[in-house]
Every structure is written in C-alpha cells, then in structure tokens.
C-alpha cells in the first residue's frame with residue numbers, strides 16, 4: 506500500500522465539472538494534491554509551468570481531445586515521462602488502442618469505480634518513482650565510471666610512456682627474458698589505456714554529454730593519413746591495406762578526431778580478426794548527398810545470427826582475435842555507432858562466413 510503525500514501532484518482534465526469534482530474529492534481524501542482543468546489547452550499550459558506527477562485525462566472534450574493532449578505531452582522533453590491515465594466513456598477496443606498509441610499508460614472506462622482508479626494511480630506513481638530512482642542510479646554509475654576512467658588515464662599514460670622509453674634505452678643490456686617482460690608491460694598498459702579511454706567515451710555518451718565538433722573535411726586526405734599510420738601496424742602481420750577512391754570527392758561535414766576514431770576502430774578490427782597475408786581494403790565513394798566509406802577484410806566473417814550482438818556494450822561474437830597477443834573487449838563498435846549517430850550518418854555491415862566482413866558507414870556532405 507502506497508501512502509500518498511501532499512507533495513504528490515495529480516492533474517485531472519475533464520470537460521464535465523461533476524466528474525472533476527468527484528475525482529478531486531476522492532483523490533484529495535487519499536492525500537493527493539489535485540489540480541483540475543476543464544480543457545486540454547489550459548491543462549498543458551499549467552503542466553508546463555508546474556509538471557504534475559500523474560495526469561488523469563478524459564478523451565471527448567471540445568477544442569482539443571484527450572489523444573491530442575497526450576500526444577503534445579509526449580512530444581515535450583520535460584513532460585513526456587509523466588504517466589497519463591485515460592478515463593473515458595469510450596469503450597471500443599479501437600479507442601483504447603488509440604489511447605495507448607498516443608502514449609497513455611492505462612485506460613479506465615466510465616462510469617468508474619473509484620477504488621479501480623485509485624489502484625491504477627498508485628501503481629503508476631510507484632512505477633514512475635522507480636523509474637526516476639533507476640535513472641538517478643544510472644547517472645551516479647556514469648559519474649563514477651567517468652571519474653574512475655579519467656583519473657586512471659594519466660598514471661597509465663606515465664606507466665606506458667616510461668616503460669616504452671626504458672625498454673628502448675636499456676635494450677642493449679637486457680636479457681631476452683627482461684626484454685619480454687618489458688614487452689608485456691608496454692602492451693598491457695597500452696591495452697588498459699585503450700580500455701580506459703573507451704570507458705570514458707561510453708560514460709560521456711551515456712550521460713548525454715557526448716558532442717561532436719563538426720567542420721568541412723577533405724575526407725580523402727584524412728583517410729589516407731589514418732591509413733598510412735595503420736599501415737605500419739598492419740605490415741607487421743603482413744596485411745596490406747589498399748585504398749580505393751575516386752580522384753575527387755566533395756567535402757563532408759564531420760568531426761575529424763571522431764572520424765579518425767571510427768576508422769581506427771574498423772581497421773583495428775579488420776587487422777585483429779583476419780589472417781596474416783590477407784588484404785584489407787578501404788573504399789570511398791560519393792552517393793547522392795553522402796560519402797560512403799567502407800573497411801573490408803578477408804577474415805572469417807561474422808555469423809548472421811550473432812550480428813545483433815555487434816554495436817552493443819561488450820558485444821563480442823564467437824569470432825576471436827587471430828593472434829593470442831590481441832585482446833577484445835567488445836566496446837569499439839558501440840562507440841563507432843554512437844559517433845555515427847552524432848553525425849546523422851549510418852553504419853551497417855556485409856559479412857559472409859569464410860569470405861570476410863565489410864563495415865560501411867556514410868557521412869553527410871557539407872550543407
């Protein structure tokens with residue numbers, strides 16, 4: 506049994522004064538603070554000024570009917586999560602379906618029994634409270650994740666930088682085992698730094714503060730530069746990277762650093778999941794008002810029934826890195842997808858078991 510409190514605000518909207526009076530008296534007797542309105546437009550204005558915790562809404566009203574009132578509430582960022590319970594004399598299934606489609610959470614038919622209305626009010630208020638609690642716990646989780654990742658980043662950077670420096674400085678005097686130990690320190694700290702950066706990105710994305718800094722970009726120049734950097738890594742395992750692009754491409758409107766992150770992630774996957782001696786191809790083309798970029802490998806492909814796992818947090822598939830030295834977390838593609846969404850671009854894949862995988866994404870041209 507939920508105890509209603511004076512601070513719980515319920516709005517009742519009905520064009521029949523007798524209905525309003527009845528609901529108001531009964532809800533007030535349960536301890537709720539009740540505000541009544543005879544028309545939708547005034548109720549919407551009042552809700553914008555002081556959002557209620559729940560709304561009881563009639564459907565048949567002159568000027569603006571209940572469906573429209575509800576749709577307007579749902580279109581408003583601040584008001585969209587307020588639970589709306591329809592109370593209507595309409596008993597047709599089609600009307601009930603329409604009410605839920607408009608965003609209602611429940612439907613009571615008139616003439617109503619107050620205990621029925623009250624039970625529904627209580628349950629939806631409880632669900633709403635739980636939703637708000639979960640949201641704030643999630644925010645707290647993102648906050649801690651962001652703080653931890655941020656504070657780990659600098660010391661990890663120092664560990665990686667200094668161990669790399671020492672490994673080079675001391676190289677002539679190191680035994681084989683000591684050199685191997687240095688190698689383990691450097692690769693592990695690189696992996697951890699990558700993971701910490703990914704977690705920091707995820708916490709920024711989840712908390713809604715992820716933003717991109719777009720500018721006109723010559724995408725061919727950018728991609729050639731990124732590929733050159735990756736070529737060094739790819740050549741170590743004999744995986745040539747081939748670029749295929751037309752002489753000229755129009756400028757795209759993008760965040761250079763974030764697009765670099767997308768290509769690096771896709772190239773890193775192509776290298777990580779394919780066999781030495783196979784090609785990786787980066788293709789660019791202009792289509793309608795987009796530039797389409799793809800990264801294709803000749804790796805094992807991703808089984809179709811596992812593809813739904815991609816683009817999800819920790820969404821690893823049965824495809825494992827080809828080298829034991831490589832590690833996999835399952836965050837890369839989620840970050841790639843979020844970056845693409847922020848660019849109003851699309852990302853998809855073509856993959857055939859035994860033949861390879863091609864990740865394709867589109868970037869809008871300069872407006």
Ligand SMILES: Nc1ncnc2c1ncn2[C@@H]1O[C@H](COP(=O)(O)OP(=O)(O)OP(=O)(O)O)[C@@H](O)[C@H]1O
Pocket residue numbers: 703770774775778802804805806807815816820821822823824825832833834835836837838839862
């Ligand atoms: N080119 C590819 N070929 C085959 N499988 C792939 C390819 N790219 C991704 N996958 C599969 O999709 C999963 C998710 O990829 P994602 O890039 O998100 O994470 P990851 O590579 O495991 O780790 P990281 O967070 O370091 O990127 C991988 O674990 C792998 O199973």
Ligand SMILES: [Mg+2]
Pocket residue numbers: 770773774835837838
């Ligand atoms: Mg990856």
